[in-house]
Amino acid sequence: MTPFDYSRAASAADALRLAGQSGAMLLGGGTNLVDLMRKGVERPTRLVDVTGLSREIAETPEGGVTIGAAARNSAVAAHPLIRAHYPMLSRAILAGASAQIRNMATVGGNLMQRTRCAYFADAAGSRCNKREPGSGCDALGGFTRYHAILGASEACVATHPSDMCVALAALDAQVKVLGAEGERTVPIVEFYRAPDDRPDIETVLTPGETIVALELPPSSVAARFAYRKVRDRASYAFALVSVAAGVELRNGRIEAVRIALGGVAPRPWRAFKAEAALRGEAPTAEAFAAAAEAELAGAAPLPGKRV
Amino acid sequence: MAIEINGRPVEAPRDPRVSLLDLLRESEGLTGTKVGCNQGACGACTVQLDGERVLSCLTLAVQADGRSVTTIEGLGENGVHPLQAAFIDHDGFQCGYCTPGQICAADAMLREIEAGAPSYVTADLSAGRTALTRDEVRERMSGNLCRCGAHNGIVDAILDVAARRAA
Ligand SMILES: Cc1cc2nc3c(=O)[nH]c(=O)nc-3n(C[C@H](O)[C@H](O)[C@H](O)COP(=O)(O)OP(=O)(O)OC[C@H]3O[C@@H](n4cnc5c(N)ncnc54)[C@H](O)[C@@H]3O)c2cc1C
Ligand code: SF4
Ligand code: FES
Ligand code: FES
Numbered sequence: 438m439t440p441f442d443y444s445r446a447a448s449a450a451d452a453l454r455l456a457g458q459s460g461a462m463l464l465g466g467g468t469n470l471v472d473l474m475r476k477g478v479e480r481p482t483r484l485v486d487v488t489g490l491s492r493e494i495a496e497t498p499e500g501g502v503t504i505g506a507a508a509r510n511s512a513v514a515a516h517p518l519i520r521a522h523y524p525m526l527s528r529a530i531l532a533g534a535s536a537q538i539r540n541m542a543t544v545g546g547n548l549m550q551r552t553r554c555a556y557f558a559d560a561a562g563s564r565c566n567k568r569e570p571g572s573g574c575d576a577l578g579g580f581t582r583y584h585a586i587l588g589a590s591e592a593c594v595a596t597h598p599s600d601m602c603v604a605l606a607a608l609d610a611q612v613k614v615l616g617a618e619g620e621r622t623v624p625i626v627e628f629y630r631a632p633d634d635r636p637d638i639e640t641v642l643t644p645g646e647t648i649v650a651l652e653l654p655p656s657s658v659a660a661r662f663a664y665r666k667v668r669d670r671a672s673y674a675f676a677l678v679s680v681a682a683g684v685e686l687r688n689g690r691i692e693a694v695r696i697a698l699g700g701v702a703p704r705p706w707r708a709f710k711a712e713a714a715l716r717g718e719a720p721t722a723e724a725f726a727a728a729a730e731a732e733l734a735g736a737a738p739l740p741g742k743r744v
Numbered sequence: 745m746a747i748e749i750n751g752r753p754v755e756a757p758r759d760p761r762v763s764l765l766d767l768l769r770e771s772e773g774l775t776g777t778k779v780g781c782n783q784g785a786c787g788a789c790t791v792q793l794d795g796e797r798v799l800s801c802l803t804l805a806v807q808a809d810g811r812s813v814t815t816i817e818g819l820g821e822n823g824v825h826p827l828q829a830a831f832i833d834h835d836g837f838q839c840g841y842c843t844p845g846q847i848c849a850a851d852a853m854l855r856e857i858e859a860g861a862p863s864y865v866t867a868d869l870s871a872g873r874t875a876l877t878r879d880e881v882r883e884r885m886s887g888n889l890c891r892c893g894a895h896n897g898i899v900d901a902i903l904d905v906a907a908r909r910a911a
Binding site: 438440441442443464466467468471472475476484486488511514515520521524527528531532534535536537538540541671672673 | 759760761763782783784787790793796797798799802803804806807849853856859860861862863864866869870882883884886887888889
């Protein structure tokens with residue numbers, strides 16, 4: 438590991454100041470960053486521990502819920518407000534990683550964990566456009582069972598591995614960010630960039646910007662929901678594919694619907710085409726199959742991954 | 745500040761690169777905590793931080809400054825811990841390498857159940873407390889791998905301790 442300084446941010450403003458220093462990175466639970474530092478993939482010279490920032494989970498005046506960026510994944514999943522109003526989010530978080538990792542991981546860190554693959558982590562042995570733009574991608578022609586079928590680029594086919602973010606995409610979460618110019622709010626569906634030819638730049642955050650909170654708006658589909666995850670083991674494994682879905686029915690027709698997919702794209706993939714195909718339809722198996730076809734028409738599976 | 749390890753204050757290392765796992769094993773001689781993968785994938789290094797189970801391999805020791813750490817040595821301080829006894833009774837191990845992590849995790853897991861925390865297999869997320877079934881134990885303990893395949897004994901041991909506490 439490259440040597441680094443460690444400090445704790447006492448407030449969001451403090452985090453912003455410390456994160457502005459050269460070579461600085463923010464540290465949440467460290468479950469992604471510490472691992473990548475040990476593998477020589479990330480080489481910050483300063484770590485700013487942001488686990489002391491707000492971890493409050495509270496109702497908003499609009500009837501939604503706000504979650505401080507330092508809230509632990511386990512605390513969010515177990516919180517009465519989340520279990521009552523957004524059980525899809527609890528279920529998605531509980532589908533991810535292990536109890537130990539969920540106790541460590543923060544909301545901010547979960548959003549910002551790297552879109553990645555095993556070749557990315559293999560700094561000594563594999564070429565990777567994300568680690569070193571322009572160097573090539575050794576995943577192509579390799580083991581691509583966990584790679585993207587949607588929204589990838591020629592430069593990079595890695596997936597964003599978060600379960601939590603799949604539910605957040607279906608729930609239209611808003612990401613509150615603090616930067617030098619003040620606070621701004623980014624809808625989660627606009628938070629992640631397409632990889633294009635710069636897969637090393639994954640989100641719209643600019644250097645030094647800090648996630649301070651998430652806001653969940655009231656949702657008409659949150660109560661009638663499902664979160665399903667398909668993986669190579671029954672538990673403690675990344676998704677081959679996961680889906681967060683919620684519907685609101687009126688007079689036997691689909692009035693509102695939200696669908697997001699995980700494990701298949703460089704970002705939590707909001708299935709807008711499938712949603713459009715379902716709106717106004719009766720909730721039949723045929724309608725859902727047609728919606729899946731509509732969404733996956735543009736899928737480009739690599740060898741080893743079937744659609 | 746200091747890191748309180750099994751009730752004893754220890755100064756945080758000067759080099760922030762030192763993991764909590766290495767501090768425990770290399771500097772403090774607490775070799776009960778085991779190194780498996782050193783990358784978050786096995787649970788052998790599980791300890792408790794302020795009573796919650798975490799992975800010491802992905803925790804920087806400086807992150808634990810001002811907090812309290814409990815290792816298997818701490819759990820076994822007052823003689824054989826009930827979970828240790830149950831693991832022996834139910835053949836909850838073969839080589840024993842994963843066992844300290846299993847027991848640190850199980851002890852914290854039983855507190856999570858008491859506090860009403862749900863798991864991925866909990867059917868009704870709105871209900872307060874979940875009954876500790878076999879499936880619940882398997883899901884909640886999935887962060888601790890056992891290469892010897894002692895899982896059935898491990899689940900039996902944990903259910904036994906939970907039943908005794910409830911009685
Ligand atoms: C073995 C293993 C299995 C896993 N399995 C799953 C799984 O099945 N499903 C799943 O969803 N996840 C899984 N994960 C990933 C895990 O969920 C993430 O590592 C975790 O959520 C990251 O959170 P953290 O707080 O530890 O982030 P850190 O590792 O501390 O940080 C990650 C990134 O976020 C940045 N960051 C942290 N906080 C902020 C902030 N407030 N603002 C801006 N940037 C910030 C950091 O600079 C860093 O770049 C797994 C991880 C491991 C190790
Ligand atoms: S898929 Fe992306 S992250 Fe994986 S090796 Fe290729 S460029 Fe790197
Ligand atoms: S050694 Fe920490 S999880 Fe394997
Ligand atoms: S007893 Fe040998 S690894 Fe579990």
